[in-house]
Amino acid sequence: MTLTEDHLQLADLNALGPEDLLRWAYERHGSRAGIVTSFQNTGCVMIDMASRAAPGLRVLTVDTLRLHQETYDLIAQLEERYGIAIERFQPDPDAVENMVQRHGEYLFFDSKAKQEYCCNIRKVQPNERALGTVDVWITGLRRDQSEYRSNIKKADVIKRGERTLLKLCPLADWTEADVWSYIRTHGTPYNSLYDKGYTSIGCVICTTPTLPGEDKRAGRWRWFNHLEGDNKECGIHMGGGGI
Numbered sequence: 001m002t003l004t005e006d007h008l009q010l011a012d013l014n015a016l017g018p019e020d021l022l023r024w025a026y027e028r029h030g031s032r033a034g035i036v037t038s039f040q041n042t043g044c045v046m047i048d049m050a051s052r053a054a055p056g057l058r059v060l061t062v063d064t065l066r067l068h069q070e071t072y073d074l075i076a077q078l079e080e081r082y083g084i085a086i087e088r089f090q091p092d093p094d095a096v097e098n099m100v101q102r103h104g105e106y107l108f109f110d111s112k113a114k115q116e117y118c119c120n121i122r123k124v125q126p127n128e129r130a131l132g133t134v135d136v137w138i139t140g141l142r143r144d145q146s147e148y149r150s151n152i153k154k155a156d157v158i159k160r161g162e163r164t165l166l167k168l169c170p171l172a173d174w175t176e177a178d179v180w181s182y183i184r185t186h187g188t189p190y191n192s193l194y195d196k197g198y199t200s201i202g203c204v205i206c207t208t209p210t211l212p213g214e215d216k217r218a219g220r221w222r223w224f225n226h227l228e229g230d231n232k233e234c235g236i237h238m239g240g241g242g243i
């Protein structure tokens with residue numbers, strides 16, 4: 001990918017519908033494009049769309065080793081339904097052991113800094129390794145998920161360290177209702193945690209159900225909800241040119 005070429009195309013890409021965007025990514029970038037998902041409902045929708053619009057498009061995920069059993073079950077279900085092999089990127093075992101030995105298994109309760117440290121070891125670093133294998137990073141982010149995400153574009157060129165990536169959010173302008181309508185219409189598998197009141201899916205303990213009217217990500221690290229300015233981001237979508 002050259003920055004110039006994709007800069008020229010950004011306006012066009014932002015005008016494409018989600019399936020056309022997935023098709024374009026696969027046809028143009030092949031194995032250097034991939035859906036990176038943590039199996040929110042939007043990730044499932046994109047996998048379903050890709051099965052028709054871009055069969056062969058890679059699907060990658062970060063397995064923090066602290067996911068809910070429901071999420072592991074969903075991964076297996078998606079692989080069987082679509083005949084795909086979802087690529088797992090896990091944290092460095094030595095880094096995890098060192099972190100747990102120094103700070104304990106549940107360090108994320110202690111402070112925002114320790115939560116971010118854990119997220120860095122278990123999520124951000126494996127995610128960076130995943131991103132090292134693609135030039136086009138496809139995510140399920142939507143503008144209505146939180147205030148912090150309200151300005152995301154369907155297509156944007158971002159800097160990630162020394163690298164330049166094309167970041168695609170094909171469902172950026174979809175509403176929550178749009179996502180569920182698609183899932184019902186297509187019989188798309190989704191995480192059963194949604195049926196238990198979760199509106200955002202992350203690690204065990206760090207993710208809890210939300211109440212009606214709460215921000216969709218209010219269930220993340222709920223014990224920090226009193227902190228002013230906590231953006232509820234784990235770091236994966238931060239840094240290097242916006243989320």
Ligand code: SF4
Pocket residue numbers: 064066108114115116118119120122123202203206234
């Ligand atoms: S969500 Fe919690 S357990 Fe998961 S990586 Fe972040 S702090 Fe660690």
